[in-house]
Amino acid sequence: MESGAGKHWTEEEVKALLSVWSEKNIRKQLHGTLRNKGIFIYIAKRLQELGVCRDWKQCRAKYKNLKYEYRTVKYAHNSGDVTKTMKFFHDLDAILRYEPVTQLAAEENGRCSATETQLNTSPTTDSAQEILEDEGDFVNSTPAALEATQIKKETIDIDDDSISTTSEDRSCTPVAKQMVETDNHIHLEEAQNHFKVITVNDTGAGKHWSDNEVRALINIWSDEKIQQMLEGATRNKEIFEEIARRLMKRGIDRDWKQCRTKYKNLKYEYRALQKENEHLGNPRRKMRFYDEVDCILRRQPLGPSSWGCESSSVLSVGDVTANTGSLSIKRKTCNDEVSTVPLKKSASENTILHFQKLLTESANTVTEGKKLLLERLCKQEEMQDLNRTQLYADPSAIKQVSAPAPAAAMAPAASDLKLGKKVNEGKTKEVYELPDIPGCVLMQSKDQITAGNAARKDRMEGKAAISNTTTSCVFQLLQEAGIKTAFVRKQSDTAFIAAHCEMIPIEWVCRRIATGSFLKRNPGVKEGYKFYPPKIEMFYKDDANNDPQWSEEQIIEAKFCFAGLTIGQTEVDIMARSTQAIFEILEKAWQPQNCTLVDLKIEFGVNMLTKEIVLADVIDNDSWRLWPAGDRSQQKDKQSYRDLKEVTPEALQMVKRNFEWVSERVELLLKTKSQGRVVVLMGSPSDLSHCEKIKKACATFGIPCELRVTSAHKGPDETLRIKAEYEGDGIPTVFVAVAGRSNGLGPVMSGNTAYPVVNCPPLSADWGTQDVWSSLRLPSGLSCPTTLSPEGAAQFAAQIFGLNNHLVWAKLRSSMLNTWISLKQADKKLRECSL
Numbered sequence: 001m002e003s004g005a006g007k008h009w010t011e012e013e014v015k016a017l018l019s020v021w022s023e024k025n026i027r028k029q030l031h032g033t034l035r036n037k038g039i040f041i042y043i044a045k046r047l048q049e050l051g052v053c054r055d056w057k058q059c060r061a062k063y064k065n066l067k068y069e070y071r072t073v074k075y076a077h078n079s080g081d082v083t084k085t086m087k088f089f090h091d092l093d094a095i096l097r098y099e100p101v102t103q104l105a106a107e108e109n110g111r112c113s114a115t116e117t118q119l120n121t122s123p124t125t126d127s128a129q130e131i132l133e134d135e136g137d138f139v140n141s142t143p144a145a146l147e148a149t150q151i152k153k154e155t156i157d158i159d160d161d162s163i164s165t166t167s168e169d170r171s172c173t174p175v176a177k178q179m180v181e182t183d184n185h186i187h188l189e190e191a192q193n194h195f196k197v198i199t200v201n202d203t204g205a206g207k208h209w210s211d212n213e214v215r216a217l218i219n220i221w222s223d224e225k226i227q228q229m230l231e232g233a234t235r236n237k238e239i240f241e242e243i244a245r246r247l248m249k250r251g252i253d254r255d256w257k258q259c260r261t262k263y264k265n266l267k268y269e270y271r272a273l274q275k276e277n278e279h280l281g282n283p284r285r286k287m288r289f290y291d292e293v294d295c296i297l298r299r300q301p302l303g304p305s306s307w308g309c310e311s312s313s314v315l316s317v318g319d320v321t322a323n324t325g326s327l328s329i330k331r332k333t334c335n336d337e338v339s340t341v342p343l344k345k346s347a348s349e350n351t352i353l354h355f356q357k358l359l360t361e362s363a364n365t366v367t368e369g370k371k372l373l374l375e376r377l378c379k380q381e382e383m384q385d386l387n388r389t390q391l392y393a394d395p396s397a398i399k400q401v402s403a404p405a406p407a408a409a410m411a412p413a414a415s416d417l418k419l420g421k422k423v424n425e426g427k428t429k430e431v432y433e434l435p436d437i438p439g440c441v442l443m444q445s446k447d448q449i450t451a452g453n454a455a456r457k458d459r460m461e462g463k464a465a466i467s468n469t470t471t472s473c474v475f476q477l478l479q480e481a482g483i484k485t486a487f488v489r490k491q492s493d494t495a496f497i498a499a500h501c502e503m504i505p506i507e508w509v510c511r512r513i514a515t516g517s518f519l520k521r522n523p524g525v526k527e528g529y530k531f532y533p534p535k536i537e538m539f540y541k542d543d544a545n546n547d548p549q550w551s552e553e554q555i556i557e558a559k560f561c562f563a564g565l566t567i568g569q570t571e572v573d574i575m576a577r578s579t580q581a582i583f584e585i586l587e588k589a590w591q592p593q594n595c596t597l598v599d600l601k602i603e604f605g606v607n608m609l610t611k612e613i614v615l616a617d618v619i620d621n622d623s624w625r626l627w628p629a630g631d632r633s634q635q636k637d638k639q640s641y642r643d644l645k646e647v648t649p650e651a652l653q654m655v656k657r658n659f660e661w662v663s664e665r666v667e668l669l670l671k672t673k674s675q676g677r678v679v680v681l682m683g684s685p686s687d688l689s690h691c692e693k694i695k696k697a698c699a700t701f702g703i704p705c706e707l708r709v710t711s712a713h714k715g716p717d718e719t720l721r722i723k724a725e726y727e728g729d730g731i732p733t734v735f736v737a738v739a740g741r742s743n744g745l746g747p748v749m750s751g752n753t754a755y756p757v758v759n760c761p762p763l764s765a766d767w768g769t770q771d772v773w774s775s776l777r778l779p780s781g782l783s784c785p786t787t788l789s790p791e792g793a794a795q796f797a798a799q800i801f802g803l804n805n806h807l808v809w810a811k812l813r814s815s816m817l818n819t820w821i822s823l824k825q826a827d828k829k830l831r832e833c834s835l
Contacts, residue, residue, distance in 0.1 A: 482814035501605025502562035510583035598625035683739035697794030
């Protein structure tokens, strides 16, 4: 019987399928296998032995339908809706109960409900039939078959490599499913319409991507490591979650599914245009962002021989070849020769099982490699995004900068970059233009240490790498917090790439403890005097005059103008406020290591592209004083070099050990041992949208957030059980009670736990003024504050965790600074308009 016969499954047939599915070896193979045709051929054979005549495609379609319906019902049950049910639910629950059940998004809704009629294919010979395996996996056809199945009109291949290939536990791809009958081809005239089949609306967002959003996505996509992961990924959800997280840091709220959809759309439209222009000679068709996408994809062959295929490693199993990079089976090699043959239906069961085993092992290897690459990317690249936002925030600068970005991202070392002219040279670094990355420069450190405006100068082997590591980690920490810096990325052991800035010739010094030159300029002040708040000083960079101290008034009256920005009162105030915030963030970061940040010297510049004031230059061991345990005699900074009476090789080795001590520990600034989470308790599933806002706000502070449904009125025992569950694992927790009408949830929690509880009721327009009193008027002995803003509830939790978590505290401090700066700039613009 053909798979598209349209015959419904009887109850006896479903029971037979479930009995075969329930076998342990079958479940194990279905859970861990990427290409599962062989498994369903075996299942169909077993069903025939039981008197059920169904082919492998019908079995797989029914398997997916049952699984989708089960997950829908299971999620409804987990959400409190026990009225929803299905036939064979208990049988499926026994099979699938150990698999995670997540909410089915709009994108998944309906796409996995594949019916038998959708799988109808024309009867052809095995060699001429091209069958969709799973989410973009196709069995290769012979040359004759490919020729026979080509339609006469010019066609465009579906972009196989942009389809996420997952196991059967994942949802399937609607476009690929719909294209089975057309042999994976569509007409050129329909390309644009087909491209719009997958839209943002499918993900539930309901809004189109703006130009700035697309530019930001393309900028992240251009990162070489992101490209490597996309090329070699079999399960790419994690990659697009990383992309969505980066977009969130730029103020763009798109989930991973929306990012993946837009990625596919851009890629498909680009390739459709390439194909049409190449074969029909029609250059009139255009697309937005063509140049940017072309720059990213130009390394990938666009000819018919490799259309839809990614370059990656190939695993051969006898006469079967599987692509283990994108896990889509290659059709042709670069020489346009057939590289594989179809997996014949007559293949022996042993061959099929052996093939499945090898594919599974290979896929696991690729997945592990992808995870390692993702972890390394998160560690090294995570905080470069905010700076790149600064670089590309100006729409007019996008075309200049974003196109060459992939070429720069490919360079693993400074020596591979094409260096332009030397822009500047200081005592410890050199600055070079980068012709391939307009708007950026290379900051190359030197193995040189100086003191007293180079009155003392020595070569210290390895100092360049030490300083570069320290600077990169510090700037990464500050960017993660939300401070605007010129730092783009660490390029090599001794160099990093930064936005090209015109430097403001003022050194800003922030002091917590009086020491060094401050004591000489302020006789009578004893060393160790502490400043609350930290004391800010400014010094004009003038080596000839030994960097004289300047006042704010002198800076303003100098009327500096850099990159078109005049330095006035507003700019001076921004730099002063930023200096204090930066010092406090780094001071807090060093505290867990029992190390006191005594003072700090920084410089600012004006970004040539965005015209913004950003933290620039470097922050290394020359830039601060660090006293372990607050003890000056243990100082680890450059002061140990300044204090040398005589520079000897042994003395320089001691100084170098101090610098290495700092560079080793500065990487710990990016980590925290402190744990914490927010648990949002909602009285009803109808409050979910309100709770999602809290969860989203928690994510901006890097705080994990869990959502639970419980009612203190209708199920107080369950509420207290949930409370005990979170109290028992020892992780610091803040409970947020979300309950409308009569709020019993917050007071009940507050009266029964020592953990912090905050009320965040979702007030309605009709009864809000009455309902809020149940959150405000509490019995004695209870203490749960009330905030009406979901973001306010998340910030309340962040302030609690920030007491022991310097990374959360840094985000809070940076948020305060950025809010202050935005108000200051808005006031300046308003005054300029009034004038």
